Amino acid sequence: MSKRVAIIGTRGYPSYCGGFETAVRQVAPALADVGWDVTVYGRPGQERPDDPTLDTRITRRVTRGLESRSLSTLTYGLTAVLDTVRRRPDVALVMNCANGCWLPLLKLAGIPTVVNVDGIEWERAKWGRIAKAVFKTGARMTAWSADRLVFDARAIGEYWQRVFDKDGVVIPYGGTTASALPLHPEDAHLAGRPFALVVARFVPENTVPEFLAAAERIARRFPVVIVGSTGYGGELDQHARLLADTRPDVHWLGHVADDDRLFALWQHAGAYFHGHSVGGTNPALVQAMHLGAPTIARDTVYNREVLADTAAAFVEPRPDAIADAVLTxxxxxxxxxxxxxxxxxRALQHYTWRGVCDAYERALDEQVRGVVADRPEAVPAA
Incomplete structure (x- = not known):
């Protein structure tokens, strides 16, 4: 009989909203390939019945919640957990430690849990006071209730060991390789020219304000391509629009949903700036690595872990430092x-989806078989 797993905490399958959704698009079919009965919980409006990547072996269940910046994760997580309790799978894979508030319900139902804790969300500037409190409370509950923790970087595991006295297993993100792609017709003007590229959600902790300031100087000599936005307008969007309107070699594309177009930009870029400063292993960085983007990264413990000292240039988050490194x-x-x-x-050696999917399958299978319960709790994060 197939082992049954419920995946909780994402927007659904297949979804393209963030790192968790990217992981589930890979992990769910991989589990089905080795005989698992997989159910992925999601939110209304995420279904894409015509998506060519849709694997019909995956059961998709939609539950209800509140569409609120601070409460959506909690409320959708609760309804998914309640439905999971009713259906009693062999194990639950829970994404996002904010859902730790509901882990006791799964524990009471006898459903073992593997929890990807994500980054240290309560330290992100983009969240308000309520959201930060939700994430911190969820983290404490996760530390208390989860059967197995997953960290996407060693540095995140070290943080959880230091703050919550909990160990786990490190499972990062993977990336997709691609043959050489031509630039999209709308980007054809960049062909043959070394250009700078940034791909990021427009939030301060991604070093977007500093890069936009640096772009003014970079664009005097080389084209600058900016991919991303806040999603709701704001000062950073206005700054990017002003640059694009007033400087002919600054090109703001907003959000790019076409993977081939984005992949081609990474392949053709002369310098990719990665400014993310919080979280662990960043999915966009791993994808850029697989596509061979020459990388300049903000100097953080997370970026150094992923890139190592020889695979990128590292800079401080100052416009002059960024501009100097990119121009060089x-x-x-x-x-x-x-x-x-x-x-x-480095990406092919350490950050492949095959390795990621195999690691999740092992972690889930151990919970179903009760292996973890039969040995010391501490599992080195490595």
Whole structure:
């Protein structure tokens, strides 16, 4: 008989909203490939019946919740957990430690849990006081109730060991390789020119304000391509629009939903700036690595863990430092080629979806078989 797993805490399957959704698009079919009966919980409006990536072996269940910046994760998580309790799978894979508030319900029902805790969300500037409190409370409940913790980076595991005295297993994100792609017709003007690229949600902790300031100087010599937005307008969107309107070599594309277009930009970029400063292993960074993007990264413990010291240039989050590093790299084709080769090799060695999916399957299977309960709780995060 098939082992049954419920996946809780994402917007659904297949969904393209964030890192958790990216992981579930890979993990759910991989589990089905090795005989699991997989159910993914989601929210209304995420269904894409015509999506060519849809795997019909995956059961999709939609529950209700409140569409609120602070409460949506909690409320959708609660209704998904209640439905899971009713259906009694062999194990639940829970994404996001905010859902830790509801883990006691699964524990009472005898359903073991594997929880991906995500990053340290209560330290993100984008969240308000209520949301930060929700994440911190959920983290405490996760530390108390989860049977198995998953960290997407060693540095996150070290934080949980230090703050919550809990260990777990490190399972990062993977990326997709692609053959050489031509630039999208709308980007054809960039062909043959080294250009700077940034791909990020427009929030301060992604170093977007500093990059936009640096772009003014970079664009005097090289094109600058900006992918991303806040999603709701605001000062950062206004700044990007002003740059694009007043400087002919600044191109703000907003959100790019076409993977081939985005992948081609990463492949053709002369310098990709990755400014994310919180969280663990960033899915966009891993994807850029698989596509050989010569990378300049904000100097953080997370980015150094993923890239190592030789696979990128690291900079402080200052406009002058960013501009200096980007201009230096764009002026050096030999270094661009070296970084492209090294970063791709590192991605293929350490950050593949095959390895990620196998690690999730092992963690879930151990819970079903009760292996973890039969050995010491501490599992080194490595």
């Amino acid at each position: 790299l764009l002026s050096d084709p030999t270094e661009q080629n070296r970084l492209s080769r090294v970063v791709r090799d």
